[in-house]
Amino acid sequence: MNRPGVMLVYPLYASMRAIESPSTLDDQQWLTYWVLYSFITLFELSCWQILQWLPFWPYIKLVFCIWLVLPIFNGAAYIYENFVRKYVNVGSSNHPEGQRRVLQMMSLDARKSVESYIEKYGPEAFDRVVKAVKIYEKKKKNSPYLYSAHNMSC
Numbered sequence: 247m248n249r250p251g252v253m254l255v256y257p258l259y260a261s262m263r264a265i266e267s268p269s270t271l272d273d274q275q276w277l278t279y280w281v282l283y284s285f286i287t288l289f290e291l292s293c294w295q296i297l298q299w300l301p302f303w304p305y306i307k308l309v310f311c312i313w314l315v316l317p318i319f320n321g322a323a324y325i326y327e328n329f330v331r332k333y334v335n336v337g338s339s340n341h342p343e344g345q346r347r348v349l350q351m352m353s354l355d356a357r358k359s360v361e362s363y364i365e366k367y368g369p370e371a372f373d374r375v376v377k378a379v380k381i382y383e384k385k386k387k388n389s390p391y392l393y394s395a396h397n398m399s400c
Contacts, residue, residue: 252308252311252312252315253283253307253308253311253315256315257276257279257280257283257315260272260275260276260315261276261279261280264276268365269358269361269362269365270361271357271358271361274323274326275320275322275323275326276322278322278323278325278326278330279314279315279322282314282322282325283311283314286307286310286311290307360372363375
């Protein structure tokens with residue numbers, strides 16, 4: 247079984263690619279992976295006397311690390327998104343306050359799309375989109391019948 251390849255070599259390669267990419271979203275996946283992998287290693291070092299009696303422990307660890315690593319699952323990003331993110335200060339982002347608030351409410355996939363949009367068209371274009379949505383929502387709230395689904399046609 248080639249555990250080092252799954253748990254160390256591929257994540258190392260992917261982490262180096264993430265460092266070189268202009269987006270910070272892949273950094274999140276791999277930084278989270280390394281933090282979780284460190285916790286697993288610390289757990290193993292602390293509980294080795296118990297774990298040596300569990301013959302299935304290496305397999306559990308392998309499956310968990312595969313789930314964390316494989317892009318189809320993006321397990322590390324999932325754990326970050328669903329468990330860690332609410333405890334992390336998003337205010338450390340390089341986005342202005344309004345954009346940070348909007349990005350905080352989004353899923354990882356939505357944030358990837360928005361980051362790509364901002365990268366392509368600039369933060370001012372994103373601000374215009376957010377303002378347009380706010381105006382639309384305000385008008386919709388004030389006149390719900392004008393914006394109902396059956397009155398909107400494409």
